[in-house]
Amino acid sequence: MNLYFLMTALFMGLALIGALDAALTSWNLLPWFNGLRWLRVHMITLGAMTEALFGVLPLLVAIRANLPRPGFRWATWFTLNTGILTLLVGIPLMNPALMITGGTLVFVATLLLINQLRQMHPAGAAAAPSAAKEPGGRWFYVAGLSYFLVGIIVGTGLWLGWSDILHIKTPVEVHIHANNWGLMSLVFAGLIIDTYPRFAGRSLAWPRSLRPIFWLMTLGALGLVLGPWLKSNYFAVPGLIMHLTATIWLLLNVIRPLLGDEAMWRKPGIWHLTTAYLWILAPVMVAPLIILGVPGFPGAGIEQNAPQALIYGWVLQFGFALLPYFFSRAFRPQVPAGLGGSWLSLAAVHLGGVALWASIFSEPYQGLLHGLAYALWAVAILPIAWQMWQLARAGLAQLADSPAAMPAD
């Protein structure tokens, strides 16, 4: 498959949406809305991260399960991409038809991926009873993607009044929690489990802890979704404790075998991967102060800004380490792959998070610090984007040079 054809299909999807948009505007059905804020977060979460996850999860599960490399599933790719493109247009414009269409397409693509992963049972040696006792990434992927289904339904219906029908008390929080503590946390844990032996050259500290970690994280996420759904701390607080316990346990699994390995810590990749989790702790530490309504504490400012610090500081930074690693494995399979990132991106992404949190607490310098945070995050993205572009370019050049790239008529 020539990649130009791939892009043609992508832009055909865009052309379809463009035509729909023109029709709806002509019929005065399209209200105007400034949705840049939505686009910023979702270009990362839905755009970069979800695309990458759909690309790598079947491959990682196949490697782990001793199965042949799975074929590319066009139906899943097409459904996901037309869904994302429809949402990228529909949500900023607040167009109900486009929102429902886009949300449904992404939902269907996620169901297709879950179904594919569920069918990939371990074969041969990996199917031995001892191996079945240790959950691989597949458990985490299926559970995480199932939370994504909830996140999609709530996200799609946020501005369509679905929260009333579903009796959701604080819908934006339910959406964020299902996607962050459900989808991203679980899938990231699975990615660490499946890739660690390769990039670290050893196994995790306590492989038998993966089963309790899985259950703590999965049930913790349930509590964190039900908490804002019912506006009840009886679900949110135990959920948070379970989820944090699982996260810290997983990180200790990662860090302990590397203690004393100076060569590993002299590279920025492992720092990106581990310190990204600091940005989960920031909102967790201030949450009790918001819940208790401490006077003079900018609860509203935190609720408005904390999600972005979490996305840039944690989700995107986790991607800084792993996306170049996956690109390297895909485009340069002959060279051993390492985690991505640079010291500049490491410093800039963390300083950006500090600036954003400082902007919440410092009213006189709010605008300045807020702008500084985004400028620093842009600086952080630059070396990673460059690294990924270089890898993709080298891979595409090889593809173009291969005789198969230009089929005869």
Ligand code: HEM
């Ligand atoms: C089909 C998929 C999705 C849909 C339809 C969707 C929809 C929405 C909508 C309508 C909002 C409200 C924006 C606002 O109140 O200004 C929102 C906010 C948000 N969503 Fe999603 N979303 C989707 C996927 C995701 C994913 C995968 C993540 C990953 C973590 C995510 C994270 C967030 C965050 C953090 C916010 C809050 C943004 C802010 O406060 O600036 N969403 N989403």
